[in-house]
Amino acid sequence: MSFTVRDERRFQSTKTSSKEIATKIWKKRDGEIALGLFKIGWPGERMTFAELCDEFRSSHSSTLSVNSQRNHRMFSKHLRQFFGDRNLIEIHRRMVEEYREYRRRQPSQRNPKITVKGATVNRELECLQCMFQFAVTRKYIAESPAAGVRHFDERRERPAKRMLSVEEEQRIFEAAPPSEKPISLSQSARFQQANWQCKEGLADYTQEGRCFVFPDLQSAMYSARD
Numbered sequence: 468m469s470f471t472v473r474d475e476r477r478f479q480s481t482k483t484s485s486k487e488i489a490t491k492i493w494k495k496r497d498g499e500i501a502l503g504l505f506k507i508g509w510p511g512e513r514m515t516f517a518e519l520c521d522e523f524r525s526s527h528s529s530t531l532s533v534n535s536q537r538n539h540r541m542f543s544k545h546l547r548q549f550f551g552d553r554n555l556i557e558i559h560r561r562m563v564e565e566y567r568e569y570r571r572r573q574p575s576q577r578n579p580k581i582t583v584k585g586a587t588v589n590r591e592l593e594c595l596q597c598m599f600q601f602a603v604t605r606k607y608i609a610e611s612p613a614a615g616v617r618h619f620d621e622r623r624e625r626p627a628k629r630m631l632s633v634e635e636e637q638r639i640f641e642a643a644p645p646s647e648k649p650i651s652l653s654q655s656a657r658f659q660q661a662n663w664q665c666k667e668g669l670a671d672y673t674q675e676g677r678c679f680v681f682p683d684l685q686s687a688m689y690s691a692r693d
Contacts, residue, residue, distance in 0.1 A: 511555030511608035517547055519555060519607070523598045542594040545570065555608050563613045567592060571619065585619025592618060 483489055520543045528539040549566050550558060570588045575581050592613065599611035631639070 515552045516550040542591045558612050560612045563616050586621045589618040
């Protein structure tokens with residue numbers, strides 16, 4: 468049978484060899500079109516992003532921990548502000564990338580002098596990906612527009628690592644209570660080296676549980692505590 472929807476002519480099989488039954492199916496379809504009851508295409512053409520947020524939170528987020536639910540509420544707040552009432556079918560990958568850059572430039576709520584961290588944006592992108600995958604599973608859209616969108620490298624935002632100087636190490640050791648005196652880093656390194664030598668056969672354990680390094684390699688005895 469053939470019918471016209473949105474000024475577009477479409478053809479669909481009635482899946483019957485009976486002309487009488489086919490006529491009844493065609494008349495029923497014609498009535499649905501006239502009453503506006505017949506819908507075509509993906510549900511994402513009619514569902515807005517805001518509606519997806521509400522359904523995702525009620526069907527999925529509600530099954531998660533309290534902390535996860537709180538995070539989803541916070542993430543969806545920013546996502547809804549950007550994507551608003553756009554239909555799901557209108558959201559594409561480039562739009563998701565624009566959101567990523569937009570959020571990265573926004574000032575932080577805790578410290579307006581700096582922008583939102585890349586790690587925060589990454590968590591929001593992960594939530595967005597879950598939401599679109601939820602929509603794909605329910606067949607609202609054919610594929611997720613957030614799939615494959617690159618995240619920020621969080622390692623660049625971490626403070627640079629450095630070793631404590633001998634003076635800093637000594638001050639920490641002197642300031643600690645007697646019962647909580649830490650093993651210095653240099654001592655810890657020597658213990659690890661001695662244990663490694665024992666495991667490699669370059670030294671041996673004594674009956675007292677101490678690791679004796681062979682004299683021709685190192686004339687010292689270190690504790691082999693776990």
